[in-house]
Amino acid sequence: MSQPTDALCQQVQDRVDQCLALAGQRLGRDFPAPRVRFDQRGRIAGSAWLERGELRFNPVLLADNAAEFLTEIVPHEVAHLVVFYCHGKVRPHGAEWQTVMRDIFGLEPRTRHRLNTAKVAPTFSYDCGCRLHRLSLRRHNSIRRGKQRYQCLHCGRLLKPHTP
Numbered sequence: 682m683s684q685p686t687d688a689l690c691q692q693v694q695d696r697v698d699q700c701l702a703l704a705g706q707r708l709g710r711d712f713p714a715p716r717v718r719f720d721q722r723g724r725i726a727g728s729a730w731l732e733r734g735e736l737r738f739n740p741v742l743l744a745d746n747a748a749e750f751l752t753e754i755v756p757h758e759v760a761h762l763v764v765f766y767c768h769g770k771v772r773p774h775g776a777e778w779q780t781v782m783r784d785i786f787g788l789e790p791r792t793r794h795r796l797n798t799a800k801v802a803p804t805f806s807y808d809c810g811c812r813l814h815r816l817s818l819r820r821h822n823s824i825r826r827g828k829q830r831y832q833c834l835h836c837g838r839l840l841k842p843h844t845p
Contacts, residue, residue, distance in 0.1 A: 685744040690719055693738060696751050700759040700786065707785050712766050715759075719743065724798040726754045729761035731770070736762070741801050749796060756786040757794075806843035809833035814840055 685693075694717050701712045713734055721728055721739040727750075728737045736758045743750050760781040761773065768777050774792045782790035804815040807824075811833060816824075823829035824840075831840045 685719065685740050685747075689743065689747055692747070692751060693717065693719075693743065693755060696755045697736060697759055700756050701763070704759070704763045704781065704785050708763075708767065712763060715762055722801070724802045726750070726794045726796055727758040729758045729765075731762065731765040734762070739801065742796050742798070745800065746796050749794070753788060753791070754794060756782070756788055757791075760786065807831070807840035808843040809836055809838040809840050811836040811838070813843060816840070 697715065697717055701714065705711050715729075716733070716735045718735060718737045719740040721737040723739075726739050726742050726746075729735075730737065736755075738750065738754070738758075746754075760778050763781050763785070764771060764777045771777050774790065779790040782788050803818055805818070805821040807814045807816050809832070812835065814831075814833065816831070820829065820831065824831065824842075832838060833840060
């Protein structure tokens with residue numbers, strides 16, 4: 682798995698600081714610097730832990746998508762903190778967050794990233810007879826352990842592991 686360099690992690694930290702400074706300048710107040718960690722897992726690119734004042738970023742996705750992180754992912758997560766500091770707990774991608782994204786960071790307020798997550802979230806092929814389905818590792822393991830069964834929403838048949 683790819684890992685970000687120390688220099689790239691520092692670029693993310695610097696971008697967090699820039700975004701907070703810009704928000705502070707536009708809103709006329711100071712914001713506390715968050716703790717920045719690189720331990721987010723799975724398909725999630727980043728997350729904001731509001732009460733902890735912490736931002737977490739996915740190191741694998743960061744290493745493979747540095748430009749997108751610096752331009753979109755970091756401001757997205759910083760916007761969550763800014764909204765929390767200004768308004769308290771509100772809807773995560775509500776009007777306040779959208780306003781910060783548009784008016785302060787000049788970005789389209791997208792709630793989901795468009796990064797390739799194949800490295801961090803493998804999928805497994807299942808067949809029902811009418812089409813192939815891609816299931817997550819969690820669902821695949823659930824089927825293997827006999828804890829769950831899934832059926833096709835189109836034909837209603839049970840999904841079985843695909844054998845080429």
